[in-house]
Amino acid sequence: MLAWNTLGRPGWQSLRGRWRGLRAEARWGIAIGLEVALAALLFFVDHALGYAVLTLSAFYWIRRLPPMPWKLAAQAALVLVFLVFQPRSLGALLAIAFAVFWIPERLRVWALPVVAVVAAVFYPFYQTEMFTIPVFGVWPDVATGVVMIVFVMMAVGLNIVVGYAGLLDLGYVAFYATGAYTAAFFASQQFAGQRCPTPGVSIENCTVAAVPKHNFDLGAVGLVPGAGGIHVSGWLLLLLAGVITALFGIVIGLPTLRLRGDYLAIVTLGFGEILPQIARNGDNFFGTGVNLTNGPNGITPLDSIGFGNKLSGWTGGVLPSNFLTCCKANHLGHQFQSTDLFFWVAIVLLLITVFCSLRLQYSRLGRAWIAIREDETAAAAMGIPLMRTKTWAYASGAFFGGIAGAYYAIFKSATFPGDFFFNISVFILCMVILGGMGNIWGVIVGAAFLAYLDREGLANTGAWINSNVHVGHWHPNLEVPLYASGIYGLIILVVMLFRPEGLIPSRRRAAELHEGVHDEPLYDSTHAGTEA
Amino acid sequence: MAADASAPTLGTRFKRPTFIGGVGAVFVALLVALLIKEATVSPSQFGQTTLIGLTNGAVYALIALGYTLVYGILELINFAHGDVFMLGGMLAITIGTHVFGLHHGQGPVTVLIVFATLVLTMLACGSINATIEFIAYRPLRGAPRLAPLITAIGVSFIIQDIGLAWKGPNYVTAPDVFPHSQVFSVGGVDYQWNHLIVVIITVPVLLALLWLVQRTRQGKAMRATAQDKDAAAIMGINVNRTISFTFLIAGALAGAAGTLYALWATTVRFDQGFQLGLIAFTAAVLGGIGNLPGAVLGAVTIGLIQSWNEGLPWHMPGSDWTQSIVFSILILILVFRPEGLLGEKTPEGG
Numbered sequence: 001m002l003a004w005n006t007l008g009r010p011g012w013q014s015l016r017g018r019w020r021g022l023r024a025e026a027r028w029g030i031a032i033g034l035e036v037a038l039a040a041l042l043f044f045v046d047h048a049l050g051y052a053v054l055t056l057s058a059f060y061w062i063r064r065l066p067p068m069p070w071k072l073a074a075q076a077a078l079v080l081v082f083l084v085f086q087p088r089s090l091g092a093l094l095a096i097a098f099a100v101f102w103i104p105e106r107l108r109v110w111a112l113p114v115v116a117v118v119a120a121v122f123y124p125f126y127q128t129e130m131f132t133i134p135v136f137g138v139w140p141d142v143a144t145g146v147v148m149i150v151f152v153m154m155a156v157g158l159n160i161v162v163g164y165a166g167l168l169d170l171g172y173v174a175f176y177a178t179g180a181y182t183a184a185f186f187a188s189q190q191f192a193g194q195r196c197p198t199p200g201v202s203i204e205n206c207t208v209a210a211v212p213k214h215n216f217d218l219g220a221v222g223l224v225p226g227a228g229g230i231h232v233s234g235w236l237l238l239l240l241a242g243v244i245t246a247l248f249g250i251v252i253g254l255p256t257l258r259l260r261g262d263y264l265a266i267v268t269l270g271f272g273e274i275l276p277q278i279a280r281n282g283d284n285f286f287g288t289g290v291n292l293t294n295g296p297n298g299i300t301p302l303d304s305i306g307f308g309n310k311l312s313g314w315t316g317g318v319l320p321s322n323f324l325t326c327c328k329a330n331h332l333g334h335q336f337q338s339t340d341l342f343f344w345v346a347i348v349l350l351l352i353t354v355f356c357s358l359r360l361q362y363s364r365l366g367r368a369w370i371a372i373r374e375d376e377t378a379a380a381a382m383g384i385p386l387m388r389t390k391t392w393a394y395a396s397g398a399f400f401g402g403i404a405g406a407y408y409a410i411f412k413s414a415t416f417p418g419d420f421f422f423n424i425s426v427f428i429l430c431m432v433i434l435g436g437m438g439n440i441w442g443v444i445v446g447a448a449f450l451a452y453l454d455r456e457g458l459a460n461t462g463a464w465i466n467s468n469v470h471v472g473h474w475h476p477n478l479e480v481p482l483y484a485s486g487i488y489g490l491i492i493l494v495v496m497l498f499r500p501e502g503l504i505p506s507r508r509r510a511a512e513l514h515e516g517v518h519d520e521p522l523y524d525s526t527h528a529g530t531e532a
Numbered sequence: 533m534a535a536d537a538s539a540p541t542l543g544t545r546f547k548r549p550t551f552i553g554g555v556g557a558v559f560v561a562l563l564v565a566l567l568i569k570e571a572t573v574s575p576s577q578f579g580q581t582t583l584i585g586l587t588n589g590a591v592y593a594l595i596a597l598g599y600t601l602v603y604g605i606l607e608l609i610n611f612a613h614g615d616v617f618m619l620g621g622m623l624a625i626t627i628g629t630h631v632f633g634l635h636h637g638q639g640p641v642t643v644l645i646v647f648a649t650l651v652l653t654m655l656a657c658g659s660i661n662a663t664i665e666f667i668a669y670r671p672l673r674g675a676p677r678l679a680p681l682i683t684a685i686g687v688s689f690i691i692q693d694i695g696l697a698w699k700g701p702n703y704v705t706a707p708d709v710f711p712h713s714q715v716f717s718v719g720g721v722d723y724q725w726n727h728l729i730v731v732i733i734t735v736p737v738l739l740a741l742l743w744l745v746q747r748t749r750q751g752k753a754m755r756a757t758a759q760d761k762d763a764a765a766i767m768g769i770n771v772n773r774t775i776s777f778t779f780l781i782a783g784a785l786a787g788a789a790g791t792l793y794a795l796w797a798t799t800v801r802f803d804q805g806f807q808l809g810l811i812a813f814t815a816a817v818l819g820g821i822g823n824l825p826g827a828v829l830g831a832v833t834i835g836l837i838q839s840w841n842e843g844l845p846w847h848m849p850g851s852d853w854t855q856s857i858v859f860s861i862l863i864l865i866l867v868f869r870p871e872g873l874l875g876e877k878t879p880e881g882g
Contacts, residue, residue: 168678170685255867261678262609263866266813270859273810281852422806426685433682482701486693492686496679497671513675 032061046468048134051086059094063101087131120145120347124340137460140452142339148451149346150408153353155431155447156440157400160357162429163438163509164366165393166373167257168265171272172428175398177279177420178248179405182241184299184415185230187220192228221306222322234305234410238349238403245402246395253394257387272425279417298416304338305345305410342411349407353400357440360396369393374512423485427454430488433495436502438509445504450488458484552868570844576720581843582836587727589835590734591796594789595812596819596827597741598661598782604822605758605778607677611684612664614809615691616783620657620790621800622699625706627652628795635707642709646795650733653791654784661783662776670772688806695802703799710795730792737788738828744781745824754778758822807855811838814862820872829873834858 019027035057043050058078065071075098082091096115103111123145130139140148154176161169184190193213196206203210212228219233232240256267283295293299304324306312312321320326320341327336360366368389371379380386409415427450435446453461462480469476480487495502501510571578595617602610628634628649634642668683710726717723745751756764757774765771793808794800815834819826838858842851865872 166676166678168681256863259866259870262607262681263870265678265681266609266817267863267866269810270863274856274859277853277856423689426689429682429685483693483697485689486696489686489689489693493668493683493690496683496686497668500675500679513679 028061032057046134046464048132052134055082055090055094059097062098089126089129090131093131117347117351121344124337124343125334135461135464136457137464140456142337142343144452144455146339146342146346146411147408147455148448149343149350150404150411151428151431151451151454152444152447153346153350153404153407154401154428155435155443156350156353156357157397157404158428159397159432159438159440159443160360160369160400161393161397162432163436163443163506164361164373165369165390166261167390167393168261169268169394169397170265170422170425170429171268171270171275172397172401173420173422173425174252174268174272174275175245175249175401176405176408176424176428177275177417178245178398179241179402179407180409180415180419181279181293181299182244182402183237183406183409184293184302186232186240187230187234187237187303187410188299188301189227189229190294190299191230219308220303221308222304222324231303233308234303237410238406241406242399242403245405246399248402249394249398250391253391254387257390257394269422269425272420272422276417276420279420282417293417296417298414298418300414300416302410302413302415304413305342346407346411349403353403354440354444356396356400361440365389365392370508426485426492427488430492432502434491434502436505436509439502439504439506442502442504442506446502450491453487454484458487556868567840570840577844579719579721581839583721583723583727584843585836585839586832587730587796587835588839589815589832590731591789591793592808592812592815592835593738593828593831594734594785594792595809596815596831597738597824598785598789599809599813599816600819600821600824600827601778601782601785603816605754605775606669606680608669608680609684609813610782611681611806611809612668612687612691613661613782613786614807614812615688615695615805616657616661616664617786617790617793617809617812618695618800618802618805619660619691620653620787621706621794621804622695622704622790622802623656623787624649624653624791624794625704625800629707634709636709638709646709646791650788650791654787657787657790658780658782658784661786662780665776665779670775688809692802692806695805699800699802701802703801704794706794706798706800708798726796730796733788733792737785741781741785742824750774750777811858814858814865817862817870818865818873820874823872823874826872826874833873834861837861 022030035053039050039053039057041050042053062071062074062078065074075094079091079095079098082088082094096119100108100111100115124142127139127142132138154172157175158169158172161167161172189212191214194203194210195213196203197208197211198206201207214230215228216230217223218231218236220231221234223231252268252271256264259267279293280296282293283291283297285292304322306322306324306326307315307319309321311319323338323341323345326338326341368379368384371382371384372386372389376386428447431447431450432443433446434450435444436442449457458481462478465478465480466476499505500513567578595614598613598617599610602608602613628645631652632645632648634645634649638645664687668687669680672680672683710729712724712726715723715725715728743751745754753764753769753774754777756767756769757771757778761771764774790800811834812831815830816827817830818833819828819830821827838854841854841857
C-alpha cells in the first residue's frame with residue numbers, strides 16, 4: 001500500500017501525462033502499432049483471435065476518421081474486404097454496425113432497438129451462416145436463444161425489484177419455480193388421477209386397465225385422446241402463471257417487506273430455499289400420500305403451445321396449430337423448426353416485458369420506487385405509501401418471473417425441482433448487476449450474455465482454452481462449466497468493486513453508488529491501515 | 533447508521549406481543565407437550581437425539597459466533613463465512629493427514645496432532661477471512677449497505693469453487709480419529725467420546741472468545757467500533773484494524789468449527805459450508821444477531837430442533853424437511869421478533 005501511494009501512483013500519472021503530451025499523430029501511431037503487435041501475438045495462439053483484434057481495432061479507428069468522404073470509403077473498403085475474403089456474415093454485421101452509426105444521433109435511440117429486434121427475429125434464418133467468434137466458437141443455437149430470452153425476461157423482472165425499488169431479492173428463483181409449476185399443474189396429466197372404468201368398482205379391486213378420473217380441457221393443443229388432468233391453453237396459462245406468481249409475490253411480500261434491506265434479502269433467500277424443498281418432497285406430503293409436485297421426478301410432459309386447428313385452418317396454416325408438430329414449410333432457404341416458433345414467441349413476450357418495464361420506470365409508481373430506493377424515510381415523509389409501493393414492485397417483478405418460468409417449462413416440456421437452486425437466484429442477480437442495476441438495456445445485455453455463457457459459452461471457451469493454450473507440452477484440462485457459479489461470483493465481485501453501476505449504467509444509480517448514501521466517515525475507509 | 537431508520541419501529545415493538553406473542557406461545561407450548569410425550573414414550577431415543585443435538589449445536593455455535601461478531605461490527609451478513617468454515621474443514625483434513633500423518637488408531641499422540649491441526653487451521657482461516665474483508669468489503673465501506681452483501685455472495689461462490697477445484701466434487705473423508713467408546717450409558721442412552729470431545733473443545737474456545745470481547749483492550753475497541761465507528765475513531769481507535777481483527781477472530785472460529793466438524797462427521801464437501809452456514813446464521817438470528825451468548829443459545833436450540841426432527845419417530849416432517857423448518861424459523865423470527873430470543877439487540881456484541 002505504501003509503495004502504491006508514494007511511488008506507484010505518481011509514476012503512473014507521469015506516464016499518463018507524457019502520453020497526453022505527445023502529438024495526436026504519434027499517439028495514434030503508437031496505439032495502432034501496439035494493436036497490430038497484439039494481433040500478431042494472438043495470431044500465433046489462434047488465427048481467428050488475431051483477425052478479430054485487427055477487425056475490432058479497424059472498426060474503432062475508422063469510427064474516428066473525419067466524416068466525409070474518408071470514413072465512408074474506409075468503411076466500404078473494410079466491408080468489401082470481409083465480404084470477399086473473410087466470413088461474409090462478419091462483413092454484413094460490420095455493414096449494419098457502420099450503418100447504425102450513420103443514422104443521426106436523434107434517431108439512433110430508436111434505430112438501435114429496431115435493428116436489434118429485426119436481427120433477433122431473423123436470427124434462425126442466418127444462424128448457420130454466421131462466422132465463428134474467436135474463443136467463444138459458433139453463434140448460439142436457436143434453442144439457446146429461447147433460454148437466453150427467458151432469462152432476460154427474468155432479469156428484467158428482477159430489475160424491477162432490485163434495480164428500481166432497491167429491494168435485494170435473493171430468492172427470485174421462487175417466482176421462477178412458481179411460474180413453472182403453475183404451468184405444470186395446469187397443462188399436464190399430473191392431476192389425472194385414476195378410476196376404474198367398470199361402474200361401482202374401486203380402483204383397488206379393478207380388473208381392467210384404469211382410466212383417468214379427472215379431465216378438464218380448456219383450449220389446449222396436442223392432447224392425447226383420453227388423457228386426463230387439467231389442460232389449459234398455453235396462452236392463457238402464461239397469463240395465469242404471471243397472475244398466480246404475482247399473488248404469491250404479494251403473499252411473500254406483505255409480512256416481509258417492512259424488514260430492512262439485508263433482513264429482507266435473507267427472508268427472500270429463505271423462501272427461495274423452502275419452495276424447491278416443497279417441490280422436491282411434494283410427491284408425498286408428510287406421508288399423507290398427497291402427490292402435488294411428483295417429487296424429484298418432476299412433472300413431464302407438459303402440453304405444447306399452439307394456435308389450434310381452427311385458427312390454423314383460417315389462416316391457411318400460417319399460424320401453426322401445435323408448435324411441436326408444426327413446420328413442414330421451407331421459406332427463404334430455411335427449414336422451419338419448432339424451436340424457431342418458440343424463439344419468436346419468446347421475443348414477443350420479451351418485447352411486452354420490456355415495454356411494461358419501460359412504461360413502469362417513469363410512471364408515478366416507478367418514481368415512487370426510485371424515491372424509496374434512494375431514501376426510504378424521506379419517501380415516506382413525502383407521502384409515499386411504503387408497503388403498497390414495495391408490494392407492487394414485488395408483484396410486478398414476480399409477474400414477469402412467473403411468465404418466464406411458465407414459458408420455460410412449456411418449452412422444456414418439463415419441470416424438475418432440481419432447476420430451482422439458490423444458484424439460479426444469484427445467477428439472475430448477477431445478470432442485473434453486470435448489466436447495470438436499474439438500466440433495462442444494460443440488464444438485457446448482461447442477461448443475454450450470461451445466459452449464453454451458461455448454456456454454451458463456458459463450454460466453448462473451456463474447449464478453446466484446452467486446445468489452444470499450452471505452455472511447452474503442458475495443456476490445461478479445465479472443465480470450465482463446472483466452475484460456472486464461481487465465475488458468476490467473480491463477476492459479481494469485480495463489478496461491485498470496480499464498476500458498481502454495471503456495464504451500461506443508469507446515470508442515477510451510478511451517482512448513488514459512487515457518492516454513497518452515508519455521511520462521509522471520519523476514518524479513512526479505503527486506504528486503511530497503511531500508517532498503523 | 534441513519535440510513536436504515538425503517539427498521540422495526542418502536543410502535544410495532546410494543547404492540548406486537550399481544551396477538552403474535554400469544555400465537556407463538558401456544559405453538560411453543562404444543563411443541564413442548566409433544567416433546568414431553570415423546571420423552572415419556574421412548575426416553576432412551578429422546579435422550580440420544582438430545583445429546584446429538586447438543587453436539588450439533590456446539591459446532592453451529594462456533595459458526596454462528598462468526599456471523600454474529602461480523603454483523604455486530606459491520607452490520608453485514610457475511611455470506612462467505614459458511615464457506616470459510618468448509619475451507620477450514622478441508623484445510624484441517626489436509627494439514628492433519630498430509631502434514632502430520634494423522635490416521636486412525638495412533639494413541640495418545642492423536643491429541644497433540646489434533647491440537648496442532650486445530651491451531652494451524654484457525655490461523656489459516658482467520659487470515660483468509662481477514663483477507664476477504666480487505667478485498668471485498670473494505671472498499672465498499674461507504675457504499676449502500678446492500679453492496680457489501682452482494683459482494684459477500686460473490687465471495688461465497690468463489691470460495692465454494694476454490695474448494696471444488698481443490699478437492700473435487702465428491703466428499704473428502706477425514707480419518708476417524710475420535711474414540712467411539714462410551715462415556716456413559718444411562719437407561720439406554722449412550723454418549724460416546726467422539727460427541728463429547730466436540731463439546732470439550734468448543735466450550736473453552738467460547739469462553740476464550742467471551743473473555744476476549746469483554747475483558748481485553750482489543751475487545752473494548754471492538755465493542756466501541758460496533759457501537760459507533762466515528763466516535764471510536766475520534767477516541768483514537770484504529771477502526772479498520774479493529775474490523776480486520778474481528779474478521780480474523782471470526783475466521784479462526786470458523787476454522788475451529790471446520791476442524792471439529794471434519795474430524796467428527798469425517799466428511800466434508802465443497803457445498804456443505806453454504807448450507808451449514810445458513811443454519812448457523814439462523815441460529816445467530818434466533819439468539820439475537822450481534823449478541824454472543826444469544827448466538828450460542830440459538831445454535832443449541834437449532835441443533836436440538838434439527839436432531840429432534842430427524843431422530844424422533846413422531847409424526848413429524850423428518851430430515852427431508854430440516855432445511856424448510858430452519859428457514860421457517862428464520863423467517864418467523866425475522867418477521868415477528870427481529871431482535872431475537874435474548875431481547876434487545878445489542879450491536880456491541882457482549
